[in-house]
Amino acid sequence: MSTNTQKQLVLILARAFASNLSTPTLLADERGYLVYYNEAAELAVGNRFAEVGEVPLDEWLDAFAPRTSTGEPLPREDRPTWTALHDRRPAHLRYTVTSADGVEREIEVSAFPIFAHADEFVGAIVLFWRRLPWLSA
Amino acid sequence: MALSLKIWGCRGSIRETMKYGGNTSCVEVVLEGETALVLDAGTGIRPLGLELARRGTRHIHVFLTHLHLDHLEGLRFFAPLWDPGVTVEIWGPRSPVLSLRDRILRSFSPPLFPLDFRDIPARVRFHDLPAEPCEIDGLTVTSDRVLHPGATLGFRLERGGSTAAYLPDHEPALAGIDGVPLDWLSAGALARGADVLLHDAQYGDDEYSARIGWGHSSVADAVSYSDAVGADRLVLFHHDPQHSDGALEELEERARALTSANRTPPLLAREGTTLDV
Numbered sequence: 001m002s003t004n005t006q007k008q009l010v011l012i013l014a015r016a017f018a019s020n021l022s023t024p025t026l027l028a029d030e031r032g033y034l035v036y037y038n039e040a041a042e043l044a045v046g047n048r049f050a051e052v053g054e055v056p057l058d059e060w061l062d063a064f065a066p067r068t069s070t071g072e073p074l075p076r077e078d079r080p081t082w083t084a085l086h087d088r089r090p091a092h093l094r095y096t097v098t099s100a101d102g103v104e105r106e107i108e109v110s111a112f113p114i115f116a117h118a119d120e121f122v123g124a125i126v127l128f129w130r131r132l133p134w135l136s137a
Numbered sequence: 138m139a140l141s142l143k144i145w146g147c148r149g150s151i152r153e154t155m156k157y158g159g160n161t162s163c164v165e166v167v168l169e170g171e172t173a174l175v176l177d178a179g180t181g182i183r184p185l186g187l188e189l190a191r192r193g194t195r196h197i198h199v200f201l202t203h204l205h206l207d208h209l210e211g212l213r214f215f216a217p218l219w220d221p222g223v224t225v226e227i228w229g230p231r232s233p234v235l236s237l238r239d240r241i242l243r244s245f246s247p248p249l250f251p252l253d254f255r256d257i258p259a260r261v262r263f264h265d266l267p268a269e270p271c272e273i274d275g276l277t278v279t280s281d282r283v284l285h286p287g288a289t290l291g292f293r294l295e296r297g298g299s300t301a302a303y304l305p306d307h308e309p310a311l312a313g314i315d316g317v318p319l320d321w322l323s324a325g326a327l328a329r330g331a332d333v334l335l336h337d338a339q340y341g342d343d344e345y346s347a348r349i350g351w352g353h354s355s356v357a358d359a360v361s362y363s364d365a366v367g368a369d370r371l372v373l374f375h376h377d378p379q380h381s382d383g384a385l386e387e388l389e390e391r392a393r394a395l396t397s398a399n400r401t402p403p404l405l406a407r408e409g410t411t412l413d414v
Contacts, residue, residue, distance in 0.1 A: 117231070
């Protein structure tokens, strides 16, 4: 789903970059909306981006029930995506989710804020690090 | 007349004098008042500067897409800069770390130039872009970043219901054209529905395949882009310095063959041409 507003060039470049990666990659814009994820991420989450459309990233992630290694719910503000989007700092964390196929999986996530200029926050790039077995299925 | 653009230079990089002109990028947006508006400062701005001096123009806006030499090399020889009675406002891209002013000052200092910028007698003001659209003599100028190496802008010009888009150095194919939503298309909002689109069309298809990532477009991609944004007329711009008149005309034929019969045929930019929109 398109918002019909021109995307910032850095996001366009990031989308082109991500679309050529085998690493699952998500993009969020400066509002904190999920605006793109690549084919590798589509395999990971079980949905095509075209089916999901642009939605608030935090809400979208809630659907995967993120939790700590001990099974405690992972608050939004403890997630790398929150740190990148709200604190505008990079962050990395390993945590557990339940993906669209209902299987519990441990994932490792890095999120980076992106700035076109030092005072121009554009959004965040989120990568699922490690090649996990379920990605090659 | 709502909008009129005169081409003073349409060649990329170094120049050769040919039928379509050897001067590098420079387009005058013709205004009726005492203000002049110029797009890019390639070598075409040198003869334009002489013309503006002849007209007695005292207030000039120069909009720079970027600072690659073929878009800036004429500025040092722009006669109005050397007239203390003239005000020149220079609009262009800051880099991620430097202001436009700091970037331009580099080209006005040794060893690239014998004089320092402070030696210029004209009153010069700098404006970092992109910013909010600005209005000059009833003309609205909108800028945005576009796909080309380094900080590069495109411009959308609107007046009296007419629209022109100026994207002289642009390689949108790097991020995709066909099937890409308009909001994800580089400069899509600038070029959308333009009556005239001046667009990079430097290469033939075979040339482009060996130059992907250099920041310029093939004629085929220029036509695809023009279709994607719904531009009415495509003007093929930024001619390769190696292309003879015959080679350019072959590219124009190729562009016309790729263009639907119900659309206005593409046109080669040519020095001295005035485009009335």
